[in-house]
Amino acid sequence: MVRASGAETVTLAGSGNIAAVISGREATTINVNAGSGTLSVGSSAAQTFNLTTQSNITINSSVSRMSGVNNMNVNVADNTADLTALGFQDMRVLTL
Numbered sequence: 001m002v003r004a005s006g007a008e009t010v011t012l013a014g015s016g017n018i019a020a021v022i023s024g025r026e027a028t029t030i031n032v033n034a035g036s037g038t039l040s041v042g043s044s045a046a047q048t049f050n051l052t053t054q055s056n057i058t059i060n061s062s063v064s065r066m067s068g069v070n071n072m073n074v075n076v077a078d079n080t081a082d083l084t085a086l087g088f089q090d091m092r093v094l095t096l
Helices: none
Strands: 009-013 017-023 029-034 036-042 048-053 057-059 071-076 093-095
Touching: 009 017, 017 029, 029 036, 036 048
Parallel strands: 009 029, 017 036, 029 048, 036 057, 048 071, 071 093
Antiparallel strands: none
């Protein structure tokens, strides 16, 4: 679990399978680079979300909240990124 309530940017990087929870109340940018796995992420201030993964990754619906994200970049080398748990308002840029 990563809790960074005062950080503007939160970055989680690694090449393995993750089961991570990221919480950043004031984080405006969240970066995740992982091999595969499950991710729960929440930030009421997040404006940019960057997700890079080698294989399957799933965003956990029970705790993930990022409705204010304006820019999302998703890069998945193989298979899928399941983002169905996330809801967005005012999305401006989505790069897949």
